[in-house]
Amino acid sequence: MTPRFIIANARDNVAIAIADLAAGDVLTNGCMVAEPISAGHKVALTAIASGDAVIKLGQPIGLASEAIAAGAHVHSHNLHFARTAAGSETGVDLRTPDPIEASFDGFVRADGQIGTRNFIGILTSVNCSATVARRIAAHFTPERLAAFPYVDGVVAFTHHSGCGMAKDGRGIENLRHTITGYATNPNFAGVLLVGLGCEVNQIQDMPGFRGDALNIQDAGGTAAAISAGIEIAERLVRSANLCRRQSVSAANLTIGLQCGASDGYSAITANPALGAAVDRLVAAGGRAILSETPEIYGAEHLLVRRAVSPDVADTLADRLVWWEEYAARDGASLDNNPSPGNKAGGITTILEKSLGAVAKAGSTPLNAVIDYARKVTAPGLTFMDSPGYDPCSATGQIAGGAHLILFTTGRGSVFGSIPSPTIKLASNAALARNMADDIDVDCSDILDGISVDDMGAQIFARILETASGQKTASELLGLGENEWVPWIPGATY
CATH class of the missing domain: 3.40.50 (Rossmann fold)
Structure with a gap:
């Protein structure tokens, strides 16, 4: 029979209900549940004085904000957040696992990286290029991609930034690393990065960017950029469809x-x-x-x-x-x-x-x-x-x-x-x-x-x-x- 509560660690002074508990139910230590306790919630195993630590999984999770009787529900009404000192000796629990062998079937890229999927990505340097990127991706309907069974899809990734922001600092660094990180993720067989042309987040400033790029202003506007982007993406799709999995x-x-x-x-x-x-x-x-x-x-x-x-x-x-x-x-x-x-x-x-x-x-x-x-x-x-x-x-x-x-x-x-x-x-x-x-x-x-x-x-x-x-x-x-x-x-x- 499935137990109705669990005591996760010998140090714990609360049990975790794994089924709804009723008043009068008896816990392992003989403590009687004082009130209904919903599944997933905590019940006190012993009396806990106000200001004492509540222990779950062998660790303090806060302090009792009032005296808690044995068998009582322990939650926001009687437990509050408080940082407590905890041992933090560097490296004392280092454990190196014994090696094992395992394998999967992946796509081996030209640079030696391994992919688990075979997508084409349409990335954006700035929000201004979001619509163009989405229109390029939308061209590749399931019907069109049916001719390329080894391609998982053509997907656009748009965001709300790329301009109206500082030209240096953590914000633009994070954005650029996110874009270039996706561009080099081996689950992409190829990427196209679409920009407007005048944004703060310039394509040429992307650290380590690899892939095709397209600026809307240079292409001649929205319609021309969509047409040019579809042509580039079609080339990437044809190339990606040549990929096969191997162990x-x-x-x-x-x-x-x-x-x-x-x-x-x-x-x-x-x-x-x-x-x-x-x-x-x-x-x-x-x-x-x-x-x-x-x-x-x-x-x-x-x-x-x-x-x-x-x-x-x-x-x-x-x-x-x-x-x-x-x-x-x-x-x-x-x-x-x-x-x-x-x-x-x-x-x-x-x-x-x-x-x-x-x-x-x-x-x-x-x-x-x-x-x-x-x-x-x-x-x-x-x-x-x-x-x-x-x-x-x-x-x-x-x-x-x-x-x-x-x-x-x-x-x-x-x-x-x-x-x-x-x-x-x-x-x-x-x-x-x-x-x-x-x-x-x-x-x-x-x-x-x-x-x-x-x-x-x-x-x-x-x-x-x-x-x-x-x-x-x-x-x-x-x-x-x-x-x-x-x-x-x-x-x-």
Whole structure:
């Protein structure tokens, strides 16, 4: 019989309901539930004094804002955010996995990179060229592409910026690295970058841009640029259709790790299961990218303990200080992060949410910390600085070289991504049933006794299948073209 609650760590003073609990239900330690507790929410195992730490997953997730009786519901009404000191000795938990061999069928590009998809991208330097880019892509209807069965599609990526912004600084640097990162992502067989001609974000200033380029002003206006762009894209499509998959090592694979609409189950099912899959990928020589800096807040010490050097640990700490100051400038704090959906699902503070977020990264060494949309070059696990907003964060990861996005969710997500498809992992069975068309893997079997490691093996198998061409739920639904959201901090003039 499936248990109705779980105590995730021997240090915990709360249990997690994995089914609705009624007043009078008895917990393992003999404590009686004092009031109805919704699935995913927390119940006190013992009395917790006001000001004492509430412990979940072996870590403090905040302080009791009032005395909490044994058996009481623990949530926003009696638990508040408070930073607590946590051990952060650099590298004390370093663990290198034993190597394994794994492979998938990918597209080998002329420069030696490996793709998992075979798209043509129509990129834009500025919002002014958005319509032209979309019209070029729209020319390639399913009927026209039927003659090119080895091409996954022709897709336009537009954004709201590129002019009316500073000519230097973090904003334009992020935008340029995002554009050039997509242009060099091996899931594109070819790209066309469309500009207006007079914008701040000039095509010739793109660092390391490779591909075809077109300026609307030079082409003779909107109609002429569309015609010229279609001609270029047709050439790229014909070339891409010559590509064929071949077996390659999983060491060529890079994945981005995301979580969205998390709930109280996420940290005990989907997220640690994804972490177990990441450990397998790293053991096979592959790479993983953890991001969403505001969503590791309060759990960063767990990454520091796996950092390969003090420089890596210090860089991560510096990014968190930046985010604290960034939030404070608008009178906010990083504890604003848990959304209404997160809280309805049982998550109370950012500290609690962050524990689940970090679990996605498994247990291997943290080898590098990089800025948004920069190319991942280190082996194994890299942390990329990014906002917690899923489309923005995943955009940076794909620009960094991610072939796939692995996305855990507890409340439900309709996210998709191109050219690097999203595999969505459900934390609970109710979600997997209710949004079956959006979910690829149901991780709730962990609650029925399957081990986290075995679920991780299932996810790793799905990663290799998807990398080899199996369509994800979001691909079948046609999602991903509108989820390209570069992070562009700074003033708009």
